[in-house]
Amino acid sequence: MPAHPRRQLGHLIVTPFVTIGVLSAVLLWEVEHVGSVVLLLAIFVGALVVGIVVARGMRRDISRLTERYEGPLMIADEQSHQAEAANHLKDEFLFTLSHELRTPLNSVLGWSRLLASGKLDATQTKRAIQAIERAGWAQSRLIEDLLDVSQIVAGKLQIAPRPAAVQQVVETAVESLRSAAEAKHIVLRLSLDPSIGPIQIDPDRLQQVVWNLVSNAIKFTRRGGRVDVQLGTEGDQLCLIVHDTGIGFNAQVAAHLFERCRQGDSSSTRQYGGLGLGLGIVRHVVELHGGTVSASSPGENLGSTFEVRLPLRQAVAPLVSAPVAGTKPPSLRGVSILAVDSDPQALEFVRATLEQYGAIVVTASSAREARDRFEREPTDVVVSDLVMPEEDGLQLIRDIRKVDDALAPLTPAAAVTALARAEDRRRALSASY
Numbered sequence: 197m198p199a200h201p202r203r204q205l206g207h208l209i210v211t212p213f214v215t216i217g218v219l220s221a222v223l224l225w226e227v228e229h230v231g232s233v234v235l236l237l238a239i240f241v242g243a244l245v246v247g248i249v250v251a252r253g254m255r256r257d258i259s260r261l262t263e264r265y266e267g268p269l270m271i272a273d274e275q276s277h278q279a280e281a282a283n284h285l286k287d288e289f290l291f292t293l294s295h296e297l298r299t300p301l302n303s304v305l306g307w308s309r310l311l312a313s314g315k316l317d318a319t320q321t322k323r324a325i326q327a328i329e330r331a332g333w334a335q336s337r338l339i340e341d342l343l344d345v346s347q348i349v350a351g352k353l354q355i356a357p358r359p360a361a362v363q364q365v366v367e368t369a370v371e372s373l374r375s376a377a378e379a380k381h382i383v384l385r386l387s388l389d390p391s392i393g394p395i396q397i398d399p400d401r402l403q404q405v406v407w408n409l410v411s412n413a414i415k416f417t418r419r420g421g422r423v424d425v426q427l428g429t430e431g432d433q434l435c436l437i438v439h440d441t442g443i444g445f446n447a448q449v450a451a452h453l454f455e456r457c458r459q460g461d462s463s464s465t466r467q468y469g470g471l472g473l474g475l476g477i478v479r480h481v482v483e484l485h486g487g488t489v490s491a492s493s494p495g496e497n498l499g500s501t502f503e504v505r506l507p508l509r510q511a512v513a514p515l516v517s518a519p520v521a522g523t524k525p526p527s528l529r530g531v532s533i534l535a536v537d538s539d540p541q542a543l544e545f546v547r548a549t550l551e552q553y554g555a556i557v558v559t560a561s562s563a564r565e566a567r568d569r570f571e572r573e574p575t576d577v578v579v580s581d582l583v584m585p586e587e588d589g590l591q592l593i594r595d596i597r598k599v600d601d602a603l604a605p606l607t608p609a610a611a612v613t614a615l616a617r618a619e620d621r622r623r624a625l626s627a628s629y
């Protein structure tokens with residue numbers, strides 16, 4: 197059993213001093229009081245022997261201490277390397293994030309400036325508006341991915357399985373990417389097994405999985421390539437295969453493919469955009485469904501294949517088809533709405549949108565102003581932001597409910613907010629939006 201390291205260290209320091217002290221004292225005493233050369237020699241030889249014994253003991257102590265600290269030192273070294281690597285990844289991710297956020301933003305700012313100049317003709321104006329809309333969607337998807345990842349990290353991402361026609365889910369995701377494939381002259385083929393009946397999945401999340409895999413396949417395939425999407429079953433498993441003839445990947449990239457914030461090429465000279473979040477989200481969602489996802493590639497520039505396998509759980513309830521939107525646009529003619537937002541631009545947008553459908557819109561730029569207005573003259577509906585200075589939208593709805601209690605019935609109220617987490621939704625609902 198090794199001695200306590202502190203004691204061992206104490207021995208290492210004290211023993212040589214004590215030994216040297218005692219031997220010097222004995223020698224001094226001999227020289228001063230006896231003066232015999234023979235005794236001097238005998239003491240000297242004795243001192244040498246004691247010195248050797250002490251030195252050997254010290255060497256043993258030193259090796260024991262080294263052994264004891266070698267393990268922790270190696271672990272500390274390893275941890276410091278890992279921390280350095282994580283720090284490097286974080287810096288790289290922040291750099292990529294700022295670049296990816298700025299790209300659509302630059303497009304929005306550039307096109308809006310051109311629009312404001314009033315020099316664009318009708319065709320250019322249409323193109324400008326389309327470009328702004330595309331950039332807005334790109335940025336919104338990026339933020340959605342970031343939110344999903346933060347939910348995954350916090351262990352809060354949930355799925356809501358319900359009966360769904362899986363072919364329709366896959367088809368919708370693939371078709372939404374067809375124009376992107378066509379723009380690169382990529383042949384996008386879809387093969388669906390029609391015999392699969394309704395199964396128990398979260399259709400929105402599965403659509404996200406398909407979208408991520410197919411958009412990757414299109415992104416990492418050069419012009420004129422091919423992307424094949426196949427949906428079928430194997431035994432008691434649902435099997436989705438996305439194959440492309442694109443850039444493929446080597447073993448080094450394959451090892452980190454499904455890790456969050458990892459990309460095959462994250463250098464500043466990379467050819468492909470993105471944050472490296474898609475496949476991390478795919479894996480998490482697939483695992484939440486009790487399935488697996490794998491990827492393979494024969495090598496660089498030899499294409500790749502991604503395969504998702506999910507347990508085939510037959511739907512436990514009949515399929516509920518989504519309500520089909522009517523051809524007639526909805527009308528809010530004659531409905532009075534109180535719109536509340538501290539941001540004037542956002543407020544103006546809500547007003548313009550609601551007025552388009554014939555609503556009579558009253559606006560307020562703070563919770564207090566909204567409450568005063570509502571108390572003076574209640575509206576048919578309330579639409580409010582949640583985050584506002586001084587009093588927030590949650591407090592506002594509680595105050596409005598007090599007025600409602602006096603008047604009855606409850607005024608329909610909706611929260612319009614950028615707070616998109618499930619807990620924000622819960623908080624808004626429990627405050628009675």
Ligand SMILES: Nc1ncnc2c1ncn2[C@@H]1O[C@H](COP(=O)(O)OP(=O)(O)OP(=O)(O)O)[C@@H](O)[C@H]1O
Nearest residue numbers: 412413416444459460470471472473474475476500
């Ligand atoms: N079909 C594919 N062919 C070749 N490499 C791929 C393919 N799909 C993914 N990869 C590699 O895996 C990495 C991680 O993919 P992932 O979808 O997570 O991130 P991304 O597409 O780069 O960014 P994001 O999905 O956040 O927009 C990619 O950067 C790429 O190197």
Ligand SMILES: [Mg+2]
Nearest residue numbers: 412470474475
């Ligand atoms: Mg991706």
